[in-house]
Amino acid sequence: MSEVIGYQNDLVKFNNDLFFKYLLSRDTAESRLLRKYIVKLVTNIDCKKMIVKNPEINQNTVLAKNIILDICAVDETGRIIDIEMQMAGSSNSESARFQFYGARLLVEQLDA
Numbered sequence: 713m714s715e716v717i718g719y720q721n722d723l724v725k726f727n728n729d730l731f732f733k734y735l736l737s738r739d740t741a742e743s744r745l746l747r748k749y750i751v752k753l754v755t756n757i758d759c760k761k762m763i764v765k766n767p768e769i770n771q772n773t774v775l776a777k778n779i780i781l782d783i784c785a786v787d788e789t790g791r792i793i794d795i796e797m798q799m800a801g802s803s804n805s806e807s808a809r810f811q812f813y814g815a816r817l818l819v820e821q822l823d824a
């Protein structure tokens with residue numbers, strides 16, 4: 713029984729930002745299926761294809777959670793999709809952060 717408890721304590725939780733980014737940003741069948749499932753579940757948008765625009769995991773991703781999108785994807789119609797891991801209920805700071813992400817995505821589209 714203690715082996716089972718120890719094993720469960722060693723598991724990485726899906727809501728870990730680094731694991732979330734790693735799992736969803738990969739170009740594997742499993743990652744593609746999971747991205748499509750999350751987007752469909754939350755938005756009811758049925759994406760046929762999604763390309764992750766920020767698959768890299770670098771030191772900034774690991775050390776800072778300030779202005780880094782978890783997953784920024786583009787679907788087959790050019791629609792930009794931001795997939796974020798949210799751990800807590802919404803607060804004013806989280807609302808401001810999501811507004812910032814949305815504004816930044818709009819600016820990037822204007823610059824393109």
